[in-house]
Amino acid sequence: MKLKDFMAMAAGATALMAVAAATPAAADENKLEELKEQGFARIAIANEPPFTAVGADGKVSGAAPDVAREIFKRLGVADVVASISEYGAMIPGLQAGRHDAITAGLFMKPERCAAVAYSQPILCDAEAFALKKGNPLGLKSYKDIADNPDAKIGAPGGGTEEKLALEAGVPRDRVIV
Known part of the structure; x- marks a missing residue:
């Protein structure tokens, strides 16, 4: 499955983003299979309850990671592993391969849309x-x-x-x- 197909499947249900056109096509085709094999997707979050939160036990919860966890589960990826990131570092982290997706409410702006692929929004504020x-x-x-x-x-x-x-x-x- 190509990354663009993977993102299209996720698009209707979550605020996931992925690198658009910055990754070679061959890498795109294997991304979902790689995530399935490793058993988790790495997501970038902001620590902003109730949208995203990290509990004292390290468990990530909140509206955005909960939706991402369910979407990835339906795609065959068992879980998500989150890291807290400052908003300004999320897209560069995604482009550098430190994250597989971002599940924080990043405003859709033309310059961001040129850098990453957004899913359909799950929240408007x-x-x-x-x-x-x-x-x-x-x-x-x-x-x-x-x-x-x-x-x-x-x-x-x-x-x-x-x-x-x-x-x-x-x-x-x-x-x-």
Whole structure:
């Protein structure tokens, strides 16, 4: 089975990605068989419960790895082994062969679509701020955070929110990863 066929099978049910056109065709044809033989697929995750989480016992759970585990099981791959990765390192890790798939919610952007193949989305979300009750600083945008020296923002490292905060002028020391 070719990797593109494998990804097409996974496309309807999970947010898996695979390297697109960066791997030689001969390697693509054997990827699923290799994963079946080794008994697991290596997935990159972010540690963001409830979407992805690593328990004290090392077991990976959450919506994204649970869906990936089921898809791989149906494809004949017994399990998944996850490693936590910063968002900005996920696609390079996939391209370098450190991961077989990414099961984190990476925004679909043209430059990413040129680098990897996305499945059909399993989740659509939007940005929102979680603020102290009553929003005492009156924050409504990244610019509001940038303009208020008392405001700080928490964001996933390498994630879109971190990038948007920095682009809006929030100083690096007030973006808490």
